[in-house]
Amino acid sequence: MGWLRFTEGDRKVDCIKSPSTAFSVPVDDEIKGIVSGAQYILVVEKEAVFNRLANDKYCEINNCIVITGRGYPDVSTRRFLYHLVDKLCLPVYCLVDSDPYGFDILLIYRFGSMTMAYDSKLLSVPGIHWLGLLPSDINTYPISNRCLLPLTTKDKCKTNAMLKRCYLHHDEPNWRVELEIMLQNDVKFEIEALSVTSFSFLSMVYIPEKIGALKGDQDQNMCRKGKDR
Template sequence: MADQFTKVDCLRETLLESLEITDKRQEDISREDVLSRIENVIQTIVVSVSKGEAPLLKVMNRSSWTNVRFQKSVGLVLKADVSLTPLQCDCPSSATKFALILKVLSVIYKLVQSDSYATKRDIYYNDMQLFGSQRTLDFIVDDVSCLLKVPRRSLHVLATSKGFISGDLCYLEEDGTKVDCNSSSAATPVSSNVNGIRNIVSSAKFILIVEKDATFQRLLDDDFCTRLSPCIIITGKGMPDVNSRLMVRKLWDTLHVPVFALVDADPHGIEIMCIYKYGSLSMAFEAHSLTVPSVLWLGLLPSDIQRYRVPEESIIPFSQADESKINSLRNRSYITCQPAWEREK
């Protein structure tokens, strides 16, 4: 265990020497500006109808790698010349999505106008038949954010959090509720309104991102946050939700301490770490608010399997899906710029 502590200390010192804080996030947009942008979209549709033309919307394809580029200081960001996909209301293949975007624009307009908030789950349950699934609504909300060029936090739509956090951390929620994450046996759910958090108080020396909920709980049970040194641990319980990523970024911006990732030594664990570090393809339009490029891969490294003599019977062989994932990762620019990672393959 001692050499693991030394590993953390060495990485922390290295990061502190080279840490460069970049905070080029989009500023919160005023309510009036959000309302104006929605009105402009609707006005364009009304003008088309008045001319007897089928109205259309142009949305970005958020699943296309051709629309993003890798910027080392930020991560995956949108290109200046992103390709847009037209959605026409009279086209069978796009009419449904066109209608859903208008519905969500209407909901957001009312929320912003009344200065009230709703979760994506609330919106979905208000019209389950229309949206069909929570996933469909989630995708439409992100499309609207991208269409309006407005950070999702300015749309007054909140996401339900699935992550947990614990350690040397206290803060106030936007409504004034005090949150203390210092309990060694129970974790605190990540806030559903991370941007409203204020008065952050912590003497943490580092932040540890933990991939698996079971590993996170084991660290809590072992009183990790006080036995090692004051620190903060957070988990998105696998593939992280937006709030967990926002929380890591907010703590990094506020505390200016190293951030480490503890993930499985497999392609999916590496991808999860990369999402915290460099962002995701579908949310590249909000990369400045969601990424922490200084995240360091603490482990588990593939080379640790031999170093710590992990029994062969404890190792799960790669599946076909694992092979496909590792081949996909190899082609990503944020992997090829990491020579040490290349050696771990």
């Protein structure tokens, strides 16, 4: 949903007419005529969160595109996201649960799946930013203790296995730190934990603040690079 228009074969998709209406992700590779006035793309893990943002008219207010893979994304979703980023050159932010499975989904969007490593270049988005939920958010945002769940033995095994992946050391060391915080805290929590205070807290406070902070960091890095030159 959001500020996007394109053609898939004989099918014309115009999300712009109704930015809060959901459209299915195209399965055809022949996507043409992409038009967008969006400022960024937001990828959300869960359909429930996608629907929450639709109810809050998030795309209309924030001039963006929102996509969900409804959990682990299929090939069509990942290919479509890659195609949009390639054509529109927009920043991409990812919102997942603060648990090992949410993090694993983030890694699939960022690096591709391990089972399809041979085709990862066309099915991944190296520039994607992890918006949240971060394990460290527990110290910053109003997350109720009743929303915190202890990590299971399976959760810990999965987390430790992901920590051993070499690309986390080289490409996303800050993500690795957050994963270590998850283990240290020994808790996990879902995106819906932010709705305890207010149903619209996610769309009105959390996401705008996070994107603003990331943009600020990017601007500072650009300034540093300019001075280095």
